[in-house]
Amino acid sequence: xxxxxxxLGAGVAGLCVAxxxxxxxxxxxxxxxxxxxxxxxCSWWAGGMLAPYCEGETAPEPVTRLGQAAAxxxxxxxxxxxxxxxxxxxxxxxxxxxxxxxxxxxxxETLDADQIAGLxxxxxxxxxxxxHVPGEAHLSVRDALKVLQAALARRGVEIETCAPxxxxxxxxxxxxxxxxxxxxxxRGVRGEMALLRAPGVTLHRPxxxxxxxxxxxxxxxxxxxxxLGATQIESDGRGPASLRSVVELLSAAYAxxxxxxxxxxxxxxxxxxxxxxxxxxRIVRQDDRIHVNGLFRHGFLMAPALARMxxxxxxxxxxxxxxx
Amino acid sequence: MPVFxxxxxxxxxxxxxxxxxxxxxxxxxxxxxxAGIATVSLRREAAGGDGSGFxxxxxxLGVRVLPNTAGCYSAAEAVTTAQMAREMFDxxxxxxxxxxxxxxxxxxxxxxxxAAAILSADGFxxxxxxxxxxxxxxxxxxxxxxxxxxxxxxxxxxxGLNNIYGLRTLRxxxxxxxxxxxxxxxxxxxxxxxIEMGFDAVLLNTAVARAGDPPAMAEAFARAVEAGxxxxxxxxxxxxxxxxxxxxxxxxxxxx
Numbered sequence: 001x002x003x004x005x006x007x008l009g010a011g012v013a014g015l016c017v018a019x020x021x022x023x024x025x026x027x028x029x030x031x032x033x034x035x036x037x038x039x040x041x042c043s044w045w046a047g048g049m050l051a052p053y054c055e056g057e058t059a060p061e062p063v064t065r066l067g068q069a070a071a072x073x074x075x076x077x078x079x080x081x082x083x084x085x086x087x088x089x090x091x092x093x094x095x096x097x098x099x100x101x102x103x104x105x106x107x108x109e110t111l112d113a114d115q116i117a118g119l120x121x122x123x124x125x126x127x128x129x130x131x132h133v134p135g136e137a138h139l140s141v142r143d144a145l146k147v148l149q150a151a152l153a154r155r156g157v158e159i160e161t162c163a164p165x166x167x168x169x170x171x172x173x174x175x176x177x178x179x180x181x182x183x184x185x186x187r188g189v190r191g192e193m194a195l196l197r198a199p200g201v202t203l204h205r206p207x208x209x210x211x212x213x214x215x216x217x218x219x220x221x222x223x224x225x226x227x228l229g230a231t232q233i234e235s236d237g238r239g240p241a242s243l244r245s246v247v248e249l250l251s252a253a254y255a256x257x258x259x260x261x262x263x264x265x266x267x268x269x270x271x272x273x274x275x276x277x278x279x280x281x282r283i284v285r286q287d288d289r290i291h292v293n294g295l296f297r298h299g300f301l302m303a304p305a306l307a308r309m310x311x312x313x314x315x316x317x318x319x320x321x322x323x324x
Numbered sequence: 325m326p327v328f329x330x331x332x333x334x335x336x337x338x339x340x341x342x343x344x345x346x347x348x349x350x351x352x353x354x355x356x357x358x359a360g361i362a363t364v365s366l367r368r369e370a371a372g373g374d375g376s377g378f379x380x381x382x383x384x385l386g387v388r389v390l391p392n393t394a395g396c397y398s399a400a401e402a403v404t405t406a407q408m409a410r411e412m413f414d415x416x417x418x419x420x421x422x423x424x425x426x427x428x429x430x431x432x433x434x435x436x437x438x439a440a441a442i443l444s445a446d447g448f449x450x451x452x453x454x455x456x457x458x459x460x461x462x463x464x465x466x467x468x469x470x471x472x473x474x475x476x477x478x479x480x481x482x483x484g485l486n487n488i489y490g491l492r493t494l495r496x497x498x499x500x501x502x503x504x505x506x507x508x509x510x511x512x513x514x515x516x517x518x519i520e521m522g523f524d525a526v527l528l529n530t531a532v533a534r535a536g537d538p539p540a541m542a543e544a545f546a547r548a549v550e551a552g553x554x555x556x557x558x559x560x561x562x563x564x565x566x567x568x569x570x571x572x573x574x575x576x577x578x579x580x
Contacts, residue, residue: 058346060346103536104536186377187347187376187377187378188377212480236376236377277346277348277351277381278346278347279348
């Protein structure tokens, strides 16, 4: 049997497409210069929140609708998905941000101080009001990418480091921002993050701290590790995180819980996410290939839906919802 | 329509370009409002990359670009940023912000005058973000500014015109200087009020970008600005202490 598709890129888009096709029995090849998911791709630096409702505050409608299937997809793929919902808080001075956020999202309930303490004892007494979004989940992004890589390996698909002279089957271009030479509407949106080890703080679910200037999210990664994210800057710069961004992220964490003051800063990361002008990912038919791109800050949330659409298109000829 | 440094602008509404849910929303907000000027912040948006994707979107708006020095806390920083902006956007227009306080984002009047003088001497057309202070306004005009941009309220607060008396005084003190209410507007009614008071234009960002439906809010502001212009041109009545019936009384029965 000869491969039906050759996939370029082993970031979250490429691996999800590869996994979806392979698990439906399709023969595929996948190419990535680095031979594995890693720091060269922006999904390595992602938060891993599967938060279709919270993202709906600013994201277009399909993100909330299609993103709801992400948690189950990842769990079925073998990733460890923690389904504990999301907690959204604001400092007292910014409590109106909470009202605004509540008006603009769905799937939430309002908690009082006791209920907050019940969910997250470490935040007890720190906030009088919070939003809880029970239908959301999170995962550890690097583990999840490796799970997909391992699942492909078990099916005999290794990530090749050199593109074949003539790609076999249809070419699926999942190179993210690197495909910008072929997708002029694609732009980079820079994000910066920090990885901490804070054994003194225990949080069970992602916490979003609303703030008029420096919104923050903290994602627990287990074992006292926390991912702090993320800035959103109109730039395709992939250089190291700036002092200002780091100061903003770290002080927001400290404002959320003073226990973060004692945390070890394990990593500071930065990369540029690929985005189309409307911030919706899509499949783009072009010449010899189809692109799966524009996942912006919704890589882990939207890649499963895009992977399904891609597989439906290639294997069944079904016209996908998000296509250009 | 407002004239800045000899250039007439097609709309009295000016919009910032930050904080929109997406560039598609930003472009739609400009399209629906017909805003005549787009301000862009240079400082943060580059961050080591070329930011070209975003700049392309701004250029394609087809409106005049007014770069700003947002986030600068000293005259020197602001001057450097202005010089970068001139090269990048090929314009000598610069909205000059020198911030004096991180929490209130209040202008630093001393750094502002210093930077305005340096930039004006260097050929820039300076649009200074200032307060309603008349003495400061005079110093900025001496420094070479031919436009003033007094705040309505601190940036991003959406509180409207905080000091109406001060703004009226400033307007009356320099009747021939083009003035733009910059910052602090939250609602279209506040924009209409500013134009009714004789300000030439309004500039806002957060009120549109952070609305639930930015393009609709942009259009609402455009209509309010137009209402304000029409009202001013129509010569509004003066407030009176004495109530006066607006219904004619001819023909009422005289019962006494």
